[in-house]
Amino acid sequence: MEDFLVGMDIGTTNTKVIIFDPDGEQMFATSFRTPIVEDEKLGEVLSTKKLWEKIVETFRKIPEELKKGIRAIGISSLGETVFPVGDEGEVSDGMIWYSPLTRELMEEYIQPLEDLDYFKKTGLSMSWIFSAFKMIYMNERLKLPSNVKWLDTSSFIAYKMTGKIAMDRCLASRTLLLNIKTGEWDEDLLDLFKIPRSSLPELVDCGVNRGNLKKDVAEELGLCRDVVVSVAGQDHIAGAFSAGVFDENRILNSTGTTEVILWGVKKDKLNMFLNLKIPGYNAGFHTVPGFYYLLDGLPTGGYCVEWMIKKVLKKDYDILKNLNYRKNPIYFLPFLRGMFMD
Numbered sequence: 001m002e003d004f005l006v007g008m009d010i011g012t013t014n015t016k017v018i019i020f021d022p023d024g025e026q027m028f029a030t031s032f033r034t035p036i037v038e039d040e041k042l043g044e045v046l047s048t049k050k051l052w053e054k055i056v057e058t059f060r061k062i063p064e065e066l067k068k069g070i071r072a073i074g075i076s077s078l079g080e081t082v083f084p085v086g087d088e089g090e091v092s093d094g095m096i097w098y099s100p101l102t103r104e105l106m107e108e109y110i111q112p113l114e115d116l117d118y119f120k121k122t123g124l125s126m127s128w129i130f131s132a133f134k135m136i137y138m139n140e141r142l143k144l145p146s147n148v149k150w151l152d153t154s155s156f157i158a159y160k161m162t163g164k165i166a167m168d169r170c171l172a173s174r175t176l177l178l179n180i181k182t183g184e185w186d187e188d189l190l191d192l193f194k195i196p197r198s199s200l201p202e203l204v205d206c207g208v209n210r211g212n213l214k215k216d217v218a219e220e221l222g223l224c225r226d227v228v229v230s231v232a233g234q235d236h237i238a239g240a241f242s243a244g245v246f247d248e249n250r251i252l253n254s255t256g257t258t259e260v261i262l263w264g265v266k267k268d269k270l271n272m273f274l275n276l277k278i279p280g281y282n283a284g285f286h287t288v289p290g291f292y293y294l295l296d297g298l299p300t301g302g303y304c305v306e307w308m309i310k311k312v313l314k315k316d317y318d319i320l321k322n323l324n325y326r327k328n329p330i331y332f333l334p335f336l337r338g339m340f341m342d
Helices: 048-060 100-115 119-121 131-142 153-162 187-193 215-221 235-242 267-276 302-313 315-322
Strands: 002-008 014-020 026-033 035-037 043-046 069-075 082-085 149-152 228-234 253-254 258-267 280-283 292-298
Touching: 002 153, 002 235, 014 048, 026 048, 048 153, 048 215, 069 153, 069 235, 069 302, 082 131, 082 153, 100 187, 119 187, 119 267, 131 149, 131 187, 149 153, 153 215, 153 228, 228 235, 235 253, 235 258, 235 292, 258 267, 267 280, 267 292
Parallel strands: 002 069, 069 228
Antiparallel strands: 002 014, 014 026, 035 043, 082 149, 253 258, 258 292, 280 292
16 A cells, blocks of 8 residues: 655645655645634634644545555644643634734833843744744733643644644744754743743654554544654745755745745854844744754735735736736835734
8 A cells, every 4th residue: 555645734824735645746635724713802813623623624535545545644834823732631722823912012021032132042033923922912811720831833733633742943933932042942031921831842853753643533534543743843944845945055935825035044154143133034943953044024925915816806816817017106015914023
């Protein structure tokens, strides 16, 4: 029987599930709208219940001859969104990464963070989208118990599948709590935000074995129990790996709902970047151990295309094929969601 690999990417707009053979040939592909809903206390949230239901529904649609050969599932996802998971597996929905509700909270912390020289610790330019602000905001409004563990989107799905709790350093890079020099949670930042170390999971590299499917999950998905689950990192960074952009010789323009320009570097270039502090640019752990990324981008990449189709064209973009293009004085500024910076 031929072996197959499943890649699942939970994006802001859509969640994609693709099956490949060992040579990388696509055998099956489908997608569904990522379930973002409105919550009274938290604004727009990623629904854990609906997301899991859609994942189960999707796996059940996979042809049986392919299901039997599935040996591993790799998960990538959007960043910054986090979910509090209790001891018994109870979980709350997570604030969507672009939520503006944490902006005022961020402003309270700007000076204390500057006093800690947070940029040299994290490689991040100031923004309210980072997970730490969501943790504080959600804790204040939901009165969460002290024993919760915070998981990013990919790690939450890996936990649902395996029962194992961990977070990879690529996705942890977007929390504002990870020290980019040590690869560990930063005690100074945890103290500042009053986030207990016990509420954060073990840190691991991308691509490591997170465990096999739990018996009930294997039955629910219609898969064998020995299927291995791993996390491939944040969506744009995982895409950079597949494009071979991690060894300083290439730069990637990655466009999803958002758009980024990304460069993979080693530690010497990272240290240069941390000393320069280029406005707007961010650094983090790459999906490839021993490499880092530097990136800048737009909060609206593919989102602008969707906006154009729905709000301006109100038709399919095929209509553009018949237009008579010419120069005009109109400029489009693609900041439909602002810049997510201070």
